[in-house]
Amino acid sequence: MNQSQKIIGHLSTINRHKAKVTSLCFRCGLIKQGLLHDLSKYSWEELKTGFKYYQGYRSPIDAQKEAEGCSTSWLHHKGRNKHHWEYWLDHNKDGIFPVKMPFNYVAEMFCDRTAASMTYLKDKYNDSSALEYYRKNQAITMFHPDTEKQLVYLLEYQRDHGLDATLKKIKSMLSEFRKTGTVTLD
């Protein structure tokens, strides 16, 4: 693949992903987050990694980690985007600990994961795909227990009731969250 194919490939991947997440966010009523989702991917720090490591079948971040041992692009990304659980890791004298994510970012994370599963799995995608991806990576993540319960609730709701019903559910949970600062998982 030549350099201009990589540039076009990467830009089209991030544009398509962002458009998909934005439309899912809009359907749950997350307008501002939908518009701002992953905006840092258009910063030079993140773009240059995409242009260099674009492969088409996996994230250039993974390719950068493999080649360089770590991804400066990912460090830049997760430090600026609150829908990633990695953003919410803090530390004190006892070590690193996860902070509970506000529910509006859990909802954006759900939209991000669903959109990414659709993009990567194409015709193999179904309502359980995002849950399966979560389960596969469960052992190497560090969620706050409440955050994890909320995410799993949404992913299982999607498996059992489908995407449309889940987006409606999220919309009503977001209005509860805005009124009371919490959500009930029934």
Ligand SMILES: [Zn+2]
């Ligand atoms: Zn992101």
